[in-house]
Amino acid sequence: MQALSRLYGAIPGVGPAIENGFYHDIALPSVASAKEGHSEEEKISLEDLPKIEKEMRKIIKENLPIKKKIMPIDEGIKFLKDKGYLYTAELAEDLKAEFARKSPLQETLAGQHENLPLPEAAARQAEISFFQQGEFINMCKGPHLKSTGEINPDAFRLAKIAGAYWKGDEKNKMLQRIYGVAFETKKELDEYLKMLEEAEKRDHRKLGKELDLFVFSDLVGKGLPLFTPKGSIIRQELERFIVDEETKRGYLRTYTPDIARVELYKKSGHWEHYKESMYPPMNVDGEDYVLRPMTCPHQFMIYNSRPRSYRDLPLRYAEIAHQYRKEQSGELTGLIRVMAFTLVDAHIVCRPDQVEQEFEQVVDLIQYGMKTLCITDYRYRFSKWDPSNKAKYIDNPEAWEATQNSMRKILEKMKLNYVEAEGEAAFYGPKLDIQLKNVNGKEDTAFTVQIDFALPERFEMVYTDQDGKEQRPMVIHRSSIGCLDRTMAFLIEHFAGVFPVWLSPAQVKIISVSEKHIEFCERLADEFKSNNIRVEVDANDETVGNKIRKARAEKIPYVLVIGDKEIGSGTLHINIRGQKEIVEMEKNEFIGKVKKEVEERK
Numbered sequence: 001m002q003a004l005s006r007l008y009g010a011i012p013g014v015g016p017a018i019e020n021g022f023y024h025d026i027a028l029p030s031v032a033s034a035k036e037g038h039s040e041e042e043k044i045s046l047e048d049l050p051k052i053e054k055e056m057r058k059i060i061k062e063n064l065p066i067k068k069k070i071m072p073i074d075e076g077i078k079f080l081k082d083k084g085y086l087y088t089a090e091l092a093e094d095l096k097a098e099f100a101r102k103s104p105l106q107e108t109l110a111g112q113h114e115n116l117p118l119p120e121a122a123a124r125q126a127e128i129s130f131f132q133q134g135e136f137i138n139m140c141k142g143p144h145l146k147s148t149g150e151i152n153p154d155a156f157r158l159a160k161i162a163g164a165y166w167k168g169d170e171k172n173k174m175l176q177r178i179y180g181v182a183f184e185t186k187k188e189l190d191e192y193l194k195m196l197e198e199a200e201k202r203d204h205r206k207l208g209k210e211l212d213l214f215v216f217s218d219l220v221g222k223g224l225p226l227f228t229p230k231g232s233i234i235r236q237e238l239e240r241f242i243v244d245e246e247t248k249r250g251y252l253r254t255y256t257p258d259i260a261r262v263e264l265y266k267k268s269g270h271w272e273h274y275k276e277s278m279y280p281p282m283n284v285d286g287e288d289y290v291l292r293p294m295t296c297p298h299q300f301m302i303y304n305s306r307p308r309s310y311r312d313l314p315l316r317y318a319e320i321a322h323q324y325r326k327e328q329s330g331e332l333t334g335l336i337r338v339m340a341f342t343l344v345d346a347h348i349v350c351r352p353d354q355v356e357q358e359f360e361q362v363v364d365l366i367q368y369g370m371k372t373l374c375i376t377d378y379r380y381r382f383s384k385w386d387p388s389n390k391a392k393y394i395d396n397p398e399a400w401e402a403t404q405n406s407m408r409k410i411l412e413k414m415k416l417n418y419v420e421a422e423g424e425a426a427f428y429g430p431k432l433d434i435q436l437k438n439v440n441g442k443e444d445t446a447f448t449v450q451i452d453f454a455l456p457e458r459f460e461m462v463y464t465d466q467d468g469k470e471q472r473p474m475v476i477h478r479s480s481i482g483c484l485d486r487t488m489a490f491l492i493e494h495f496a497g498v499f500p501v502w503l504s505p506a507q508v509k510i511i512s513v514s515e516k517h518i519e520f521c522e523r524l525a526d527e528f529k530s531n532n533i534r535v536e537v538d539a540n541d542e543t544v545g546n547k548i549r550k551a552r553a554e555k556i557p558y559v560l561v562i563g564d565k566e567i568g569s570g571t572l573h574i575n576i577r578g579q580k581e582i583v584e585m586e587k588n589e590f591i592g593k594v595k596k597e598v599e600e601r602k
């Protein structure tokens with residue numbers, strides 16, 4: 001920050017340490033004073049980063065001592081304002097307001113803002129801490145090194161620049177966020193940069209474009225992916241796989257609409273606890289409709305459409321369901337965070353005595369799905385409610401405790417290695433989440449199993465027991481292979497675009513040596529197609545070498561070159577993806593090989 005202040009007179013926003021480094025939000029003076037839309041905004045660009053790094057190294061060399069200063073809060077605010085540090089001054093004002101509201105000993109501020117001083121000590125004395133190095137001074141809770149000279153000048157790098165709304169609020173000014181990475185040694189830095197480079201190569205947004213799997217259109221809108229024919233093949237294969245597997249495991253399929261009357265979601269509790277994630281209602285002929293954020297209430301109406309006996313349960317309703325949830329536009333990321341998505345969803349309505357077994361079977365299905373998709377790096381998270389958040393959760397502490405306890409018992413019995421997370425549950429019950437990391441190390445929920453104690457009651461769902469009495473069933477919400485969009489993002493990155501044969505958009509590419517071979521190529525392709533093998537013919541007027549290179553770039557598993565020799569002998573010469581030597585094979589043997597790989601999902 002000191003370097004930015006020296007070079008640009010930059011005004012600091014927040015600037016915390018993060019995993020493997022730090023970031024700092026800044027505004028340049030002209031930006032900060034500009035009236036909305038009336039001035040050319042000066043910005044720091046990527047080309048400026050080396051210059052800033054150079055200044056940082058200079059500051060390290062100056063070996064400036066880093067000193068802590070404590071100021072009474074009002075004096076601190078005035079000091080910041082006089083310096084023109086309007087953002088940190090605002091944080092100090094917030095802090096002061098917080099002091100006024102909260103009892104001095106509460107620790108509620110802990111960890112909210114990196115720039116805030118330690119809450120307890122500061123609250124008692126209403127003071128804020130500053131750190132000074134050389135001519136640069138700013139409010140900060142610390143801790144810091146003793147001097148700038150302790151930093152290894154060869155082990156840090158400014159990595160990237162992004163936009164960040166002040167306080168994360170879209171209504172506020174957009175600041176520039178400068179990210180840096182920092183390590184103790186140059187070797188660690190180099191290794192980290194290499195990993196980043198690898199991650200960039202695997203990034204699903206980049207590969208999605210290169211391999212023509214999905215696109216976005218400004219006219220359609222942000223966060224609304226359009227799957228191309230190639231991407232749709234992968235998606236369809238995933239759907240086929242899971243529909244067949246779920247059918248084997250006793251699931252029944254439903255199709256229900258993407259919209260519903262808002263009344264449905266008022267009854268379910270979504271309107272009360274989940275409205276922030278829902279799109280606003282559409283009024284049609286005086287009736288309000290909403291896009292559905294979940295499938296559950298729709299399927300519950302099917303359950304309620306006729307009387308159910310204890311013998312009918314469990315009923316496992318499955319649907320590949322389109323759903324719509326609002327995301328802040330800053331949160332939208334490729335296929336991982338989108339505005340409209342497709343969930344491989346299901347709701348199991350069962351008797352209370354069946355919950356444990358059903359839960360275990362769902363986890364088994366998820367594990368089977370992950371094994372088939374070659375996902376090995378994941379983590380179980382037991383997501384619980386937050387008793388202090390009445391807006392987000394159904395207020396029934398007893399039911400929460402009871403359901404969480406029985407879920408914990410099941411997890412212990414299954415010997416799953418899980419972490420617990422408070423405030424991550426669904427509004428109607430606790431969840432077991434399976435967490436995956438994307439190439440950039442960010443973790444997201446991929447698959448989930450939830451026990452619901454609340455919605456069966458809200459929808460008055462019942463079954464008749466052995467004695468003819470009405471009983472309340474339980475519901476398990478689950479997704480087996482998750483949200484197809486997000487799962488595809490993980491798979492693209494996991495395989496780096498080199499999909500197994502069963503998922504490859506084109507499994508075989510046939511290349512003609514010259515024009516006279518094209519007809520034979522077409523006939524061969526037809527034969528492959530009749531064996532359900534996905535095949536493309538490259539009959540372009542280019543060199544064979546060129547065509548092979550292109551097929552390799554498309555990461556097609558098998559490439560066949562057809563010339564006089566192949567037509568004469570009836571033997572195929574096969575370029576296998578990832579192998580140097582060309583393999584010779586009879587046509588039928590090759591067809592059998594590909595079919596077997598697809599069948600075994602390899």
Ligand SMILES: [Zn+2]
Nearest residue numbers: 294295296477
């Ligand atoms: Zn559900």
